[in-house]
Amino acid sequence: MTVRIEDVARLSGVSTATVSRALRGLPGVGGRTRELVFQAAKALGYTPSPTASSLASGRTHSIGLIQPDMSRWFFSTVLECAEQTFRRAGYDALVYSLPDYLGPDRQRFKARDLVGKVDAVLVLSLFFDRQEEAELHSLGVPAVFVSVRQEGYSHVGIDDEQAAAQACRHLITLGHKTIGHLSGQTNDLCPFAPTQRRRDGWKQTLQRFNLECSDSLDEAVTIMTASNGYLATNRLLDRRPDVTAILASSDEMAMGAVQAIRERGLTVGGDVSVIGIDGHDLGRPFGLTTVAQPVRKQGVAAAEVALKAVEGDLAQKTVIFPTSLIERTTVGPPPAR
Amino acid sequence: MTVRIEDVARLSGVSTATVSRALRGLPGVGGRTRELVFQAAKALGYTPSPTASSLASGRTHSIGLIQPDMSRWFFSTVLECAEQTFRRAGYDALVYSLPDYLGPDRQRFKARDLVGKVDAVLVLSLFFDRQEEAELHSLGVPAVFVSVRQEGYSHVGIDDEQAAAQACRHLITLGHKTIGHLSGQTNDLCPFAPTQRRRDGWKQTLQRFNLECSDSLDEAVTIMTASNGYLATNRLLDRRPDVTAILASSDEMAMGAVQAIRERGLTVGGDVSVIGIDGHDLGRPFGLTTVAQPVRKQGVAAAEVALKAVEGDLAQKTVIFPTSLIERTTVGPPPAR
C-alpha cells in the first residue's frame, strides 16, 4: 500500500542506502544519481516513514512544548511562534500541558511521558523542583526555559524586575503614593520566578522613593487570570481603600482589576489607576496601560536556541528582551484630595 | 544505556513477547508472570521506546491538531482542552499551524507533513478545498472538524446561524432598527463556514423583522481579530453613521468595535451598541455583551470523537452545543431621536 524506500531504490536502480542519502541531501552522492533518485521518489509519491527513520537514526524531529495552559494568551502566543519556527526547520511541535498551580499535590513533570518522543524541549513559565529537574535531565535532551529561569539551562525572557520597576516609576511620576500590587504565587524555592521578580521590582521601587510597600499592599493569587485579578482587587481595596493605583503582574489580572474598580463605582484612571505587564493583544481595545514585552519574539528566539542545541550547539544561552511602556487610559494622576 | 524490552525479558525470565503483552495489559498472560514482568520493568526503570512500538504496531499514539492560529483565544482554548483529553487517554498532541487567510496564494494543507505521525486529526475552523480534502484523505486517518463542517466528516460546533440570530433578536427587542454586521471572510466554496452562517443568521433575522439588511451594513475582514474589527467598524460607521448597533461575528472583533466607537467620541451601549459571539474569557472584565458558546466543551467533545474513531468507531458524528446570551454593558437601547 504505502511506498517504501525499497520501491524507490528499485525504480532508480540504486541501493536503499543511496536513496536515503540522496533524499536527505547528504554529501557523497553523484549528481546524476541524485537526480534519478529524486525523479523516482517523485514518481512514486514517496514519503519516508518518520517513525522508521526515527528508530534508525535516534532523532525524532519533534520538540516538546511544556507549558501550563494554552488558553492563556501569553503561552499560546509564544507557542504559536515557536511552532512556526520549528516547522520551518522541519520539526514538529508536541504540546504538553502541565498545570502551574504550586500546591503540595500538584502534578509533576514526568520524563517518561516524553522520553523518546522529542529532540529538545521548551519549558514555558514553569518552575521545576529538584525532582522534576532530575526527570528533565533523564530525558536526555536539551531544554530551554522561557520566562522562568532555571539554573544551568538556556533562557529567554525579559528582565521582570525592571518591567515592574518601569511600571511602578510611571505611577510614581504621576504622583501616586499608595500603590498596590497584584502578584502571582511566589515560591521560596524559586527566587527567579517572574512573579517573584516582578514583586521585587515593585517593592524596591517603592522603597527607593520612600513610599509604603508593606505586605498589606500586596495581594497574591494562584494563577494570574482576569477573574483572580478581579477577586484579588476586591480584597485589596476592602483592606486598603486608600490605594490610588494598582500594578498588576499580568495584563489579564489588570483587566480583572479594572472590572472590580468599576463595579465599586470608582473610576479607572481617576479614583484608581491600573497598570499591567505583558502587552496583551486585547489591551489595546481595553484601553489598558501596560509595560509590554515582545512575546512573539520570545517564542521565535526560544525555538531558535532549541534548534541550535539540537544541531549540536549546546552552549548555555540567555536572551533578554527589552520592555516598553504603553500609555493608554487606565492610568491617570491620583485623585485630588 | 537505555533499557530495552530484552533486558526486562531477561530479568523476568520470559520472552520479549510476553513482556510486551504483560506491560500493555493484553489478555493471555498468567497473573504470576505478569507480576514478575511488572517488577522487573520497575526495577530497571523500563520505558518502551515509542518510536519502536509505533514502527512495529503502525500506531503513533498521537493526534494532529490542525488550526489557524493558537494565539487567538478560541483556538488555544479548544486546543488546551483537547490536549488534556488526549493525554489522559495516552495520546500526544501534535500541533500544526495553517494560516486561515483565504487568499489565492494561501498555504495549503499537505498530508506529507503529517503522514505516519498521527492516528487521527482535529481540524479547527479551517475550510479544506477539494485539493486539501484529497490530501486529508490520503493521510488515511480519521478526522474531526471543529467549528467548520466538512462533508463526510464528524463535526463538533454550535449552530452558528442561530447564534447570530439570537444576538440579532436581542438588539431588535431593545428597539434597534439599523444593525451593522462585522463578518469574517466568506467563501462561496464553503457555505458551511461559521462566518458565512453567522452572516446568514444576521441577515435573515433582519429580514424577518422587516429591517434593512443591505450589504452596506455588512463589513468583512480577513481574519477576525480585534484590530481588524476596529478598522472594519471605522469603515462601517464612516459609511453608515446611522447604525445604532453592531453585531460582531467574534468577541475579539467586538472589542475592536468598542474601541473604534469610543475613539469617535460616541458612547458604547448608548450611541452605538455592540454584541459579540464567543464568550471570550476577557469579555467579562471588558463588559462585553455576547452570545457565548461552550468552547472548552467543544475541545473535549472533539477529542472524544477522535479517540473513539481511533479505537475503531468510525461512525460519522455530529455534536452541536447550545449557545447563551450574556448581557453586560455594551448593549443598550438605541439613542432617543
Place this chain on the structure above:
DNA sequence: CTGAAAGCGCTTACAG
C-alpha cells in the same frame, strides 16, 4: 561515489 548488511527496539501472527 555506492552497496550489502546489521541494527534501531518493538509487535504480532504462528505454532505449540
Place this chain on the structure above:
DNA sequence: CTGAAAGCGCTTACAG
C-alpha cells in the same frame, strides 16, 4: 499461557 522469529522501514558504519 508462552516463545521463536519475522517484520515494521529506515540509517549507518564498513568495505570497496
